[in-house]
Amino acid sequence: MSAYPNRKIVIFYSSIGYGHISAAQAVKEEISKLNPKAQVLLQDIREFMHPIWRRIDERLYWFVAANLPECFDALFHNVQARGNSALSLSQLPNDYPEEKVLEFLKNLAPDAVLATHYGSAQVLGNLREKGLLTDIRIGWLHTDFFEGYLPRISKRIDRTFLAHHELESRWLAAGVPAEKVVTSGLPVCICNDDRGREAILNAIGLYAHWPTVVITSGKEGVSNYSAIIEGIAEGYQDHIQIIAVCGKNTRQQAMLNELKGRLAERIIIRVFGLVPHNDLLSWVKAADILITKAGGMTPVEAFAMSTPTVLIDAVSGHERENAALFTRLGVAEQAVDPKHAGKLVNSLLADRKRADAMRKAQREFKENINIARIAEFALDETFVPVVPPPDFGVENGAPVLNMNETLAELDAQVPAELELLLSYSTSQKPQRIVLENPFGHIAIRIHDTVYSANYIADPSVDPNFLQHMGLADYLYGVCRPSPLQIHTNTYGMAYGRENIGLRVSGIA
Known part of the structure; x- marks a missing residue:
């Protein structure tokens, strides 16, 4: 019998990248383990945007991210600087109308609201700062590894869950109260494929005894896969097989299918589009090396499976911040360009001690993961949000205590x-x-x-x-x-x- 009564929980995510969705789904599963009767609703925060602006915004995001990395990087740092200098976060531009979010929550009347995207958490903090949502627990899972102005969000909500204890140290140094911050790690999806390497690879026409590399770069399939593979081919003289997952990027698929005919027979490429996440996890589990961009979730899933990882500089901004921490911790290596990614693959395949050292660091990294903390917060009926009275600190209003x-x-x-x-x-x-x-x-x-x-x-x-x-x-x-x-x-x-x-x- 469940130790928790029936609860209603909303989890906001952003569909701009798959990582936020994946994290929300994993948290929902963890909540269901603790309380099967809990009602958990996943809600895309982007559905509150104007539909025309939503389409334009997503296309602009991916165009700039994929084609103008330095511009994307400058925009990212500009946003963080504005967030740090703004007198109130409610003054920052906001794509998610607060009144619509508030109406949505009022109609549902949840016991707790979680967010896996900082834009969602910022909107919830704005509402709380205005004296609203005072009887609803608000939690946020930060699915990246950068700081920016984000500790300011944490000060206005009840609990922030961070991916690594180094981030928690930064949040505390930024003045966030210790009771508002928890290191939970990221809620990675665990590969539930019981098959061994041979069965997984044979199912897609590959050999268990050949070195295997997986390349994936999100549902948009950003970066130059062909250049990565050419970098591998130039330096690796033995048999090797590559699984290239291109997401929705049909142009990427066409280029790789054309590349196949120009490569030596010792190199086998299997090209896929958008695949079920469980399939991708199975291939990463069976692979010797993963090549991916430095989003928050996919690398961490690889770390959880102890798969040596090479990071490509496909999306700048926050992903460069992620990559810097990953490389500093020794859980991945960073490529400066696609050709360099191929060279790093070859050196990891040739140097077993180097790959083993990375696997050891990944196992230590995995020790941060305890997503039960997120579910327990969502289900904790004894938790009462600490909210200042509406007239706190104003003239003739409620004074500071003690x-x-x-x-x-x-x-x-x-x-x-x-x-x-x-x-x-x-x-x-x-x-x-x-x-x-x-x-x-x-x-x-x-x-x-x-x-x-x-x-x-x-x-x-x-x-x-x-x-x-x-x-x-x-x-x-x-x-x-x-x-x-x-x-x-x-x-x-x-x-x-x-x-x-x-x-x-x-x-x-």
Whole structure:
């Protein structure tokens, strides 16, 4: 009997790449293992886009990714820079209308919402930041291996699941609370083909005793397969067989079928289009080497099967970030171009110790995988989202709790008679998200009192041109100390500014 009651869970994914779908399906299966009665709905976040823009956007994405890698790389880093500099993530461009997503969730009334794509998680965070979805658990599985501005998303939702403990260290360093981050690994699909190598290869007309290489590059079949195979053929003088999975790329298939007639008989090529994922997993399991792009999911599936992997630079941006981490961990090698990929294949086939070292690193990498953590979060009825009240931090609203105790603890750790308080970003009116940033501010704390200039004080109404208050009110106050003081400008600074305290001891 299941330990969990009936639950309703929505998993958002993006159909722009197969990895997000694969991850969502694997999480759904894991949830069903723990609670067969749970209702799990997979939903493509791109269905909320305008249908015309959706088609244009996908075609543009793959055209730029496949043909203009440096442009794609620049666009990727520009998006990350904008995400890091934006005052609020809700100010960033958004292809997924929040009102449609909210209506969808209201109609379904799920207990938990998961996302396997950061765009989905960002929309959910926007809604939560606006005081919505307060009674629904929100989790996000990051299916890549880069940081960018993404820790900011994690701060606004309940739980983020990361693929490797190195990423968790980065998230914590970026200020994400430890209770919001879990290293779960990626929910890879495990090959359920019980056949041995011989049976798998014989089924497609190949030999078990020949070295076997699989080439796959997503459903779009990006990169130059012909150049990869020519690179192998130039340096490998013995028999070898290659399984080329081209996805929907019919042009790629035609080029490979033409290449077959020009290669020596010692090289066998089997060309496939879009194949069932289980077939691809079986071939990777039977292969000596996999050549693939550095998406989040396919390489990790190969690592789970201890298949030595060569990464091609087919899609730049986030995949270059992925590749950098994979190569640093020793679980794959990175090719600079298609011909170089062929050379790396040849060197791995010739150097057993090198291939074995990669397999060892892959087994260590696999130890990160524990996707039960994702399912347990989705099913945990005791988990209550921690959501600030709607008026948190605004003037006359809900104040920070335990601020005096926290400041007392700080004083005990770093005692000082004098403290310079420096800050920047100011607002002209009370607001939680500050939109203006003209000048900075400086104050001085002597013992228990903070002094700073109130430059708009009117002596006939408020003689306190030099304001003085306790540090708790200066940082976290929500009640106006005097008529001409402005919230987040002269008090309640922590809600509208970045504050630095420079503490000095030993001065009378």
